[in-house]
Each structure stands twice: as C-alpha cells, then as structure tokens.
Amino acid sequence: MDLKKLASRLIPDDDLPSLEECEKAYPPRVLKEGAEVTRLAPSPTGFIHLGNLYSALADERAAHTTGGIFYLRIEDTDEKRKVDGAVESVIRSLRYFGINFDEGAEIDGENAYGPYYQRRRAKIYRAFAKDLIERGLAYPCFSTEEELDEIRRVQTEKKEITGYYGKYAVWRDRSEEEIYAALEAGKPFVVRLRSQGDVNVKHTFRDAIKGSITVTENDQDVVILKSDGIPTYHFAHAIDDHFMRTTLVIRGEEWLSSLPIHIELFKVLGFALPRYGHTCSLMKVDGGTKRKDPELSLDFYRAAGYYPAAVIKYLMTILNSNFEEWAAKNQGEDYTAFPFSVSKMGKSGALFDLDKLNDVSRDELSKLSPEGMYGFLNGWVAEFGTDADRAHFKDRDYIIKILALIMGAGQKKRRKDIERAEQGVRLIDYFFDDAFSPEYSFRFDGKTVNDMLKNFADSYDENDDNSAWFAKLKAAAAAAGFAAENAEYKADPSAFKGNVSDAAEIVRMAVTGSPNSPDLCTIMGILGRERSLARLSAAMRAE
RNA sequence: GGCCUUGUGGUCAAGCGGUUAAGACGGAGCCCUCUCAAGGCUCAAUCCCGGGUUCGAUUCCCGGCAAGGUCACCA
Numbered sequence: 001m002d003l004k005k006l007a008s009r010l011i012p013d014d015d016l017p018s019l020e021e022c023e024k025a026y027p028p029r030v031l032k033e034g035a036e037v038t039r040l041a042p043s044p045t046g047f048i049h050l051g052n053l054y055s056a057l058a059d060e061r062a063a064h065t066t067g068g069i070f071y072l073r074i075e076d077t078d079e080k081r082k083v084d085g086a087v088e089s090v091i092r093s094l095r096y097f098g099i100n101f102d103e104g105a106e107i108d109g110e111n112a113y114g115p116y117y118q119r120r121r122a123k124i125y126r127a128f129a130k131d132l133i134e135r136g137l138a139y140p141c142f143s144t145e146e147e148l149d150e151i152r153r154v155q156t157e158k159k160e161i162t163g164y165y166g167k168y169a170v171w172r173d174r175s176e177e178e179i180y181a182a183l184e185a186g187k188p189f190v191v192r193l194r195s196q197g198d199v200n201v202k203h204t205f206r207d208a209i210k211g212s213i214t215v216t217e218n219d220q221d222v223v224i225l226k227s228d229g230i231p232t233y234h235f236a237h238a239i240d241d242h243f244m245r246t247t248l249v250i251r252g253e254e255w256l257s258s259l260p261i262h263i264e265l266f267k268v269l270g271f272a273l274p275r276y277g278h279t280c281s282l283m284k285v286d287g288g289t290k291r292k293d294p295e296l297s298l299d300f301y302r303a304a305g306y307y308p309a310a311v312i313k314y315l316m317t318i319l320n321s322n323f324e325e326w327a328a329k330n331q332g333e334d335y336t337a338f339p340f341s342v343s344k345m346g347k348s349g350a351l352f353d354l355d356k357l358n359d360v361s362r363d364e365l366s367k368l369s370p371e372g373m374y375g376f377l378n379g380w381v382a383e384f385g386t387d388a389d390r391a392h393f394k395d396r397d398y399i400i401k402i403l404a405l406i407m408g409a410g411q412k413k414r415r416k417d418i419e420r421a422e423q424g425v426r427l428i429d430y431f432f433d434d435a436f437s438p439e440y441s442f443r444f445d446g447k448t449v450n451d452m453l454k455n456f457a458d459s460y461d462e463n464d465d466n467s468a469w470f471a472k473l474k475a476a477a478a479a480a481g482f483a484a485e486n487a488e489y490k491a492d493p494s495a496f497k498g499n500v501s502d503a504a505e506i507v508r509m510a511v512t513g514s515p516n517s518p519d520l521c522t523i524m525g526i527l528g529r530e531r532s533l534a535r536l537s538a539a540m541r542a543e
Numbered sequence: 544g545g546c547c548u549u550g551u552g553g554u555c556a557a558g559c560g561g562u563u564a565a566g567a568c569g570g571a572g573c574c575c576u577c578u579c580a581a582g583g584c585u586c587a588a589u590c591c592c593g594g595g596u597u598c599g600a601u602u603c604c605c606g607g608c609a610a611g612g613u614c615a616c617c618a
Contacts, residue, residue, distance in 0.1 A: 043618050078617055145616080152615095161545065162614060190616050199546095216546070226616040233618050257547060257613040280549080283611080317567080321556050324567060346556080348549045349611065356555070356568045366581085408581070415580045470577070477577095486576095504577040516579035 001176045007133040009183060010140055010191065011229075016127040026113055026243040035068035037247045039104070040094075041240075043075045046086030048093050048298050050352065051252075051282045054315050058279060059250050060099050061319070061340035068247070072104030073240060074117045077230050093298045097308045113244045118236050125231040125239055128269060129191050129224055137196075137268050138224060140189040141171040142182045165195065169221045191225035197264055205259070208248060208277030209345045218260035234261050242271040248342070253278040277342050280349040282318070305380045305421025309335075310361035317360070320344045362416040365424075370403040373418070377403075380421030389425055392432050398526075402428050405522050415518065430512045431526065438513025440539060442506060448497055450540045451480040452506045457536045462529040469521040477503030510539030 017025070029037060038059040042052065063070035074087055087106050094100070101107050105116040115121055132138035141164070143151075148164070155162045171179075172194060182189070197217035205215045224235035231239070241249060256278050266273045301311060316323040316335055326338050368376065374396060381389045393399060406428065408415035418424035429435040442449045455476035464472065474484040482496055482503040483489035489499040505515050511524060511532060524532040 041618090045618095075618060081617075141616095148615085156544090159544070188616095210548070213548075220614095223616050228616080230616090232616070237618095252612090253548070254612055255618090259547090278548085280611085318555070321567090324555095325557095328567095350556090351554060353554050353568065359568055406580095411581080413581050417580055473577070499577090501577050508578065514579085518578095518580070520577070 003134050003136055007130045011126050011130040013126055016123055029245045032067050034066050036062045036066045037069045037245055038063045039071045039073050039246055041073045041075050043081045044086040045081050046083040046089045048090055054282055055279050056094055056099050057315050058319055062248055062342050065340045069102045072101045074105045077118050077236055097312055128239055137194050138191050139194055141192045142187045142189045163220045165219045188227040190223045190227050192221040193224050195219050195221050208275050208342045210278055210347055215260050218264045222261050238265040238269055241274055246274050248275050250277045253280050282352050283349045284352045303384050307361055307365050310364040314357045314360045318350045358419050362419045365418050366414040366416045370400045370409050373403045374400050377421050377424055401526050402431050405518050440509055449506055452503055453510055453536050453540050455479045456507055457533055466521050474500055511535050
C-alpha cells in the first residue's frame with residue numbers, strides 16, 4: 001500500500017510544518033541543572049477545586065524551588081467542555097492563592113513555546129499524525145459508535161478485555177480498496193495508533209511520587225485524531241509536553257492507567273519520555289467512605305473568607321508532611337523558602353480535614369497586625385459583605401481598635417479567635433448598634449440582674465483603668481448579693497447568689513449579648529460611656 | 544470482572560529488621576482566669592488479616608481482605 005498517498009488523502013493539509021521545523025521552533029530550554037519545567041493543564045471548564053490547587057501548588061513548587069518554569073496550557077480539545085471566561089477564572093483563582101505562572105495561556109511575557117491552547121496547535125498534531133501514517137504506525141478507522149459498542153458488548157460477554165486491539169481492531173489491516181471505498185463513500189474516520197505493544201510484557205517504571213510501579217505494555221489501537229481532526233488527550237499530551245519541554249508531568253493518579261499509552265506514544269514519536277509524578281487526590285468523607293471530592297470549589301473558600309496563605313500552608317502540610325515542622329522552626333520565613341520535594345509527597349489519598357485547615361487559619365491570622373487584619377477583612381467585605389458591613393468598615397480606626405482587642409495585640413500570646421473573614425466580621429457585629437440584636441439569656445432572676453446592672457452602671461467611670469474597673473464590678477456584685485472574692489464563695493457557696501464570674505456574666509450579656517467575650521473593660525471603653533450605659537439600661541428594661 | 548495503586552490512633556502522618564511506634568489536628572482532664580480565647584501540663588487512642596523468611600517483623604516475601612482509580616472519538 002502506498003502509505004504516503006494514504007497519508008495525503010487522510011490529512012490533505014498543505015500547510016503543515018515539517019517535523020524538523022517543530023524541533024527548531026521549540027528548542028530545548030536553557031535552564032540550570034536540575035531545573036524542572038512543570039505545567040498545569042486544565043480543560044477550560046473554569047471550575048477549580050481544592051484538589052486542583054493542591055496539584056497546582058505541587059507543580060509550582062517543583063518548578064520554582066529548582067529555578068524552573070511553571071506554565072499554563074489549556075486542554076481544549078473537547079469542544080463540549082468549553083466555558084467562556086474559564087481561563088481568566090482559573091488564573092484569577094490561583095493568583096488569589098499566590099500561585100503564578102511564568103508563561104502560558106493569557107499570560108504576559110515569554111510565549112516562545114506557545115500557543116498554549118491546544119486547538120491552536122492543530123497543525124502540529126496533524127503533521128505528526130500524518131508522519132505516523134506514512135510510517136505505517138497509524139491508520140484510519142471507519143468503525144461507527146454502534147459498531148464499537150457492539151464489540152465492547154461481545155468482549156464483556158466473553159469476559160475479555162474491552163477495547164480496540166488484536167482481532168477486534170477491525171480496520172487495522174484492511175485492504176487498500178476497502179479503505180479508499182470507505183473514503184469515497186464519505187464515511188467519517190478517526191486515526192488510530194497501530195500499537196506495537198504486548199500486554200503480556202510488563203516493565204517497572206519509576207514514578208516521581210509513587211516510586212516503583214509496574215506498567216503493562218499498551219496494545220490498544222487508541223484514537224490519536226478524532227473524526228473532527230482534533231487530537232485526543234493522549235496524543236496532544238505527548239506532543240505538547242515534548243515541545244513545551246516539560247521535564248516533570250505532575251498529574252492526578254487517574255492517569256496512571258493510561259500511562260502505557262503515553263509511553264508508547266512517546267516512543268513511536270521518537271520523543272524522550274518526561275518524568276511523571278502521579279498525585280493522589282484529596283478526598284472527603286461521603287456517606288462513610290472516602291472519595292474524590294468534586295464539590296469543594298475554590299470560590300467557596302474565597303467566599304467563606306479563608307485566608308489564602310493559610311489554605312496554602314494547609315496544603316503544604318499535606319503535600320510534604322515535614323513542612324509543618326519546618327515552618328515551626330522557621331517562624332517568619334515564607335513557605336517558598338521550604339525545600340519542597342516531590343518524592344516526599346504522600347502515596348495515599350489524604351482526607352480533607354476541615355478542623356486542621358481551621359486551626360492553621362486561626363494560627364496564620366493571629367500573626368497579622370490589626371492593620372493587616374483590617375485589610376484582609378475589608379477586602380472580603382468589599383466583595384462578599386453586606387451593605388451594613390461596608391458601612392461599618394468605613395470607620396477604619398474604630399475597627400482597628402476592635403481588632404487590636406480581639407486579636408490580643410500587644411500581649412505576649414495572641415488570641416486566635418478569627419478563623420476566616422466571614423466569621424471574623426460576624427464576630428465583631430456587636431460593636432455596631434445596628435447589628436447588635438442581643439437575645440439575653442440571663443441565668444438569674446430579673447431583680448438580681450437589674451440590681452447588678454444598676455449598681456454597676458451607677459459606679460461606672462470610663463476613665464477607670466482595668467483594675468479600678470474590676471474593683472467597681474466586685475463592689476456592684478457584692479451589693480447585689482454575689483461574692484466579691486472567689487475564696488469567700490468557695491468557703492460557703494450557699495451564702496451567695498454566685499461568684500464574681502457570674503456577676504460579670506450579667507454585665508457581659510448586657511453589653512455584648514453573649515456570656516463570652518474578650519476583656520469587658522476594654523470593650524466598654526471602645527463602645528464609649530454613652531453606648532455602654534445605654535446597653536446596660538436596655539438589658540434592664542428587657543427584664 | 545481485568546489491570547493499577549494504596550492500607551500506622553478519629554484525621555494528616557514520621558518510621559525503612561531490634562524504637563517506651565515521633566509530631567500535628569481533633570477528643571478528655573487539670574492549671575491559669577471576671578467569661579471566652581490564648582497559654583502551660585497530663586491522659587486516652589494506631590501498625591488490615593493470615594502464612595512464611597529471620598534470633599527478631601509495623602518494616603522483607605507470598606496469599607487474602609478492604610479502599611481508591613481506570614477500562615471513550617472526556618480530559
């Protein structure tokens with residue numbers, strides 16, 4: 001059979017680049033020894049979740065800790081998956097979490113290895129497909145979807161391996177006449193690889209994350225060019241990662257099973273195989289079992305006001321479990337200084353642990369200055385807050401005073417009350433009269449409450465310092481029937497209505513609407529005399 | 544079902560033939576204390592099962608079992 005003629009008939013394009021031109025256009029990168037070139041290659045659905053961030057972070061760290069390149073390639077070979085604005089959305093979401101690309105789709109600067117949209121690289125794929133056909137390593141297949149389904153049905157029934165291989169590869173060895181007849185009839189076709197592999201042959205393969213794994217040779221005549229002339233993922237992957245000079249392919253472990261295909265493709269194409277690292281996916285508990293979690297969209301964490309640096313830190317602890325220890329030893333150092341290692345990545349899928357994320361978040365946020373916290377909260381409020389929130393945040397000085405208290409600024413040990421912006425903003429609501437709607441739940445009878453509140457209100461002086469303030473609280477408590485000193489109370493509980501804590505709780509409830517709060521004296525100072533006293537009397541009336 | 548991967552406390556995990564089997568989150572308790580938070584201290588809790596190999600297996604081998612992934616003209 002005249003393969004050259006067949007190739008021209010199948011792929012008639014007369015403007016394809018030559019193979020040599022491709023090699024010349026995308027020369028090996030000049031980088032220092034050991035530098036990794038990694039990439040994030042999403043399909044443009046625009047949806048990214050925590051798992052994607054996790055894997056993007058691994059790619060980014062692998063590249064940037066070695067002085068390499070991290071780029072963004074868009075795998076848009078499937079028209080159905082395309083969503084408008086998706087690429088910008090991916091870039092924006094990742095940037096929010098501090099992940100930046102060196103090159104790639106929609107990225108300024110060096111585009112030497114582009115285009116980075118696969119659809120715009122059609123000519124390159126077609127050139128190589130044509131070459132494969134000419135060399136007898138690929139061939140047209142006219143099987144219809146129904147025929148393929150029927151093959152699969154028979155194979156399933158006979159308990160054989162499903163797929164297009166061996167005797168089931170019905171177009172693999174058709175005669176010239178049959179092929180041209182189908183072509184004349186205008187039947188649509190795909191281009192398949194003429195696999196040279198043998199499933200009975202196994203090789204051990206070194207995965208950068210999983211270590212030694214065994215791979216079976218591929219014997220499937222996989223589709224490399226779909227009937228619309230666009231390549232499948234497999235084919236595009238081999239060509240793109242070769243010409244974009246990727247050194248380390250980090251991708252989800254769902255790709256492990258198609259690794260044999262990729263190995264064969266690189267081989268027939270004459271390309272050197274990059275290194276691969278297959279990550280395990282983040283899971284979440286769902287109905288008692290672990291599973292991949294598709295729902296945790298990054299936008300959800302943004303809207304909930306998670307602190308980007310905390311999310312990254314949490315992810316780093318899952319990526320390299322020695323990160324936490326390193327971070328503890330190197331307080332103040334940026335996570336980018338951590339010697340990240342792909343080989344230290346976990347081999348089994350980690351369960352997403354919200355408690356842990358929250359803990360890391362509180363910890364990270366507690367390190368901010370009140371001004372820094374204001375900036376973070378204000379950013380969230382601007383985008384996700386209510387109109388009332390935005391009005392409150394106009395008074396920067398007032399908020400910062402509150403934050404200094406809430407965060408324990410100036411103390412040797414900071415408080416860790418704020419875990420994310422949304423919760424933090426709600427936490428300070430009681431400092432604003434229009435957001436203060438207490439549901440009093442006093443544990444004492446009306447008279448006791450009123451006595452306590454009135455006694456304290458009468459003696460309150462906004463100029464008192466903390467100890468004077470507390471002395472007055474104790475005096476008011478004693479007058480209302482509480483024990484002024486804890487020791488007295490412990491000695492004879494039955495003689496009192498309660499101890500100072502109980503008395504303080506009444507005042508706290510009146511001022512903040514909650515039995516718990518940071519230092520009450522300071523809170524009243526921030527509110528000011530007038531509003532503090534108003535709250536005390538409002539609580540009295542409520543009784 | 545075939546194939547691949549994984550299997551250490553509730554969770555994330557160190558560990559790589561001999562350890563009292565780290566640490567962190569979470570839980571319980573105590574201390575501190577005007578409450579809360581923070582902090583300090585203490586406690587409970589783990590090597591999937593069965594065979595080997597070995598003087599000795601969490602660690603090596605072989606079988607189970609369980610979980611996850613994958614078997615497309617989707618990536």
